[in-house]
Amino acid sequence: MFTPHNAITMQASRLLSILMLLQGRGRVSAQALAAELEVSVRTIYRDVDRLSASGVPIWAEQGRSGGFQLREGWRTQLDGLTVPEAEAMFLAGLPGPAADLGLGEALASAQLKLRAALPPEWQDDAQRVGTRFHLDPVDWYREAPPVDHLGTVARAVWQAQRIAVRYDSWQGVAERELEPLGLVLKGGTWYVVARSSASRPARTYRLSNILELTPLEQAFKRPARFDLADYWRESTRRFEAELYRGEARLTASPRGLKLLGEFSSAVAAASRRSARPDPERPGWSLLRIPIESTAHAAGQLLRLGPEAVVLGPRDLRDRMQALASEMAALYA
Numbered sequence: 606m607f608t609p610h611n612a613i614t615m616q617a618s619r620l621l622s623i624l625m626l627l628q629g630r631g632r633v634s635a636q637a638l639a640a641e642l643e644v645s646v647r648t649i650y651r652d653v654d655r656l657s658a659s660g661v662p663i664w665a666e667q668g669r670s671g672g673f674q675l676r677e678g679w680r681t682q683l684d685g686l687t688v689p690e691a692e693a694m695f696l697a698g699l700p701g702p703a704a705d706l707g708l709g710e711a712l713a714s715a716q717l718k719l720r721a722a723l724p725p726e727w728q729d730d731a732q733r734v735g736t737r738f739h740l741d742p743v744d745w746y747r748e749a750p751p752v753d754h755l756g757t758v759a760r761a762v763w764q765a766q767r768i769a770v771r772y773d774s775w776q777g778v779a780e781r782e783l784e785p786l787g788l789v790l791k792g793g794t795w796y797v798v799a800r801s802s803a804s805r806p807a808r809t810y811r812l813s814n815i816l817e818l819t820p821l822e823q824a825f826k827r828p829a830r831f832d833l834a835d836y837w838r839e840s841t842r843r844f845e846a847e848l849y850r851g852e853a854r855l856t857a858s859p860r861g862l863k864l865l866g867e868f869s870s871a872v873a874a875a876s877r878r879s880a881r882p883d884p885e886r887p888g889w890s891l892l893r894i895p896i897e898s899t900a901h902a903a904g905q906l907l908r909l910g911p912e913a914v915v916l917g918p919r920d921l922r923d924r925m926q927a928l929a930s931e932m933a934a935l936y937a
Contacts, residue, residue, distance in 0.1 A: 619642055619644065619648075619652060620652055620655060620656055622641075622642055623638060623642070623649070623652055623653065623656065624656065624661065626638060626641060627663065627673060627674060627675050628675060631674055632666070632671075632672045632673065632674040633672050633673060633674070634671065634672035634673075635649045635650060635653075635672065635673065637672070638673070653665070653673055661675070662675060662676035662679050663675060663676075664676060742790060742792060742793040743792075743793030744792065744793065747793065749793045749794070750793075750794050750795075750811075750812070750813035751813055752795055752812055752813070753815075754812060754815050754818045755788075755795055755812060757818055757820060758785055758788065758797050758812065758815075758818070759788060760820075761785045761820055762785045762786065762787060762788055762797070764824070765784075765824050765825055765826070765827050766785075766820055766821065766823070766824055766825070767782055767783065767784055767820075767821040767823045767824070767825055768782070768783050768785060768799075768818055768819065768820055768821060769781070769782050769783075769818070769819045769821055770782075770783060770810075770815050770816075770817065770818050770819075771815070771816040771817040771818075772810060772814055772815055772816070773814045773815075773816055774814065778816065781801060782801065782821065783797075783799035783800070783801060783810070784799055784800050784801070784802070784803075784825040785797050785798070785799045786798050786799055786800065786807055786827065786828075786831055786833065786836075787833035787836075789809075789833070789837055794811065794812075794813070795811075795812040795813075796809050796810065796811055796812060797809075797810050797812055798810075798833060798836060798837070803825070803826070803828075807831070807836060809840055845869075845871050848897055849871060849895030849896060849897060850896075850897065850898070851895070851896045851897075851898070851899075851902075851918070852893055852894070852895055852896065852918075853893065853894050853895075853896045853902055853906070853915060853917070853918065853921055854891070854892075854893050854915070854916040854917040854918075855891075855892060855893075855894070855906070855913050855914060855915045855916055856883045856885075856886060856889050856890065856891050856892075856913065856914050856916060857876075857889060857890055857892060857909065857912060857913040857914075858886075858888065858889050858912045858913070859888060859889075859890075860912045861889075861909050861912030861913040862876060862880060862890055862892070864908065864909055864912060864913075865892075865894065865909070865913075868894075868905065871895055872894045872895060875892075875893060875894045875895055876892045876894050879891075879892045879893045879894075880892045891916075896921070899918075899920050899921050899924050900924070902921055903921060903924040903925055903928055906921075906925065907925075907928060
């Protein structure tokens with residue numbers, strides 16, 4: 606239920622956000638603040654008036670390049686942080702990825718400073734997060750790939766410095782010069798998003814496939830509108846769309862349907878979305894799932910054992926029959 610207390614809390618959080626945006630970015634227009642905080646421009650003007658009335662020195666400049674800004678040299682202290690926000694910062698700063706990047710010591714120091722800046726009654730609550738949550742991004746029975754070059758790549762990303770690499774791809778080993786734009790940790794594996802030149806699109810490189818790496822003296826100019834999160838979402842969507850080139854029809858028991866949920870996210874989503882009762886097998890479900898190829902799908906679907914039956918396409922069904930016959934002969 607939305608209450609007056611909720612409204613006051615939201616307003617206080619928004620006022621703090623405006624203050625932090627102005628402190629971090631300098632001059633910001635009312636339109637940009639409204640878009641950032643997802644409110645109307647009129648709300649921004651009211652909030653700025655409230656901040657000014659409370660003693661915050663905000664200056665407004667009119668005109669096309671105008672906006673709001675804090676008086677030069679004025680900064681707020683970190684006393685507007687709420688307990689959940691402080692806990693979130695400790696949770697976001699879990700040590701695993703930071704240690705991989707060579708930032709473990711810096712993270713510990715930053716958390717000590719953050720804790721010291723909090724009111725005494727909040728300090729234990731915020732620090733307790735690190736003792737009750739642990740991030741382990743690697744799946745069961747798997748080891749994280751080596752990250753020998755992670756620190757060097759991270760510095761090159763931060764300093765916008767070109768690198769030369771020997772890279773082992775599915776096409777073979779090649780030597781390339783890259784402009785590293787960002788790092789991504791996905792499922793326990795580190796990737797670097799880079800481009801070979803300003804005129805070429807960004808691509809994704811797996812760090813464990815880098816055989817040799819040499820930082821170069823040349824700097825490069827980052828593309829102004831490049832957004833790493835947007836790039837990653839689009840690239841993973843495109844990768845999955847290109848990866849699955851076919852479709853399989855099957856019927857599965859309740860346990861088989863559950864096991865399909867442990868396949869890739871695309872297979873799990875498709876099986877849930879398409880499942881409908883199988884009139885010939887009570888309790889079983891007819892469904893459709895995307896597949897890469899006949900050989901790959903057959904190997905994957907063997908994991909279901911007797912909990913599923915492939916109905917089509919014909920070449921996949923024939924492949925499953927052949928594999929089943931070969932296994933039966935081996936165990937005869």
